[in-house]
Amino acid sequence: MIDRVIIIKFLKFCAVGFSGMLIDFGTTWLLKEKVRINKYIANSTGFVLAATSNYIWNRIWTFESRNNEIAVEYFSFILISVAGLGINNLVIYILNDRLKLNFYISKLLAIGVVTIWNFIMNFIITFR
Numbered sequence: 001m002i003d004r005v006i007i008i009k010f011l012k013f014c015a016v017g018f019s020g021m022l023i024d025f026g027t028t029w030l031l032k033e034k035v036r037i038n039k040y041i042a043n044s045t046g047f048v049l050a051a052t053s054n055y056i057w058n059r060i061w062t063f064e065s066r067n068n069e070i071a072v073e074y075f076s077f078i079l080i081s082v083a084g085l086g087i088n089n090l091v092i093y094i095l096n097d098r099l100k101l102n103f104y105i106s107k108l109l110a111i112g113v114v115t116i117w118n119f120i121m122n123f124i125i126t127f128r
Helices: 002-036 039-062 070-100 103-127
Strands: none
Touching: 002 039, 002 103, 039 070, 070 103
């Protein structure tokens, strides 16, 4: 049975992830549509700002980390996030391109897979 503390951390992790999604989409939209920056630069900027915000909130609120090696912890978090982005694209490729599932259904399922991946990896590696 899953421990109650882990469930609470997972729910906090999801709340932080939702706020990160808003930062990612908001930044990307603002830079692409209003500032007219290249869509890939806008998208990358949104990803980095969201991942950084997620790290800070997960460090403080979700995992309550007291680790003094913040740079190492941040780098670990970002590497796991980038791996998660790769998994996200792979799941979308398999479900949408290969199995012909609707793109947004594929994206939703990919987000679910990556949320679990990111939580487990950060729980056992970054914030152990």
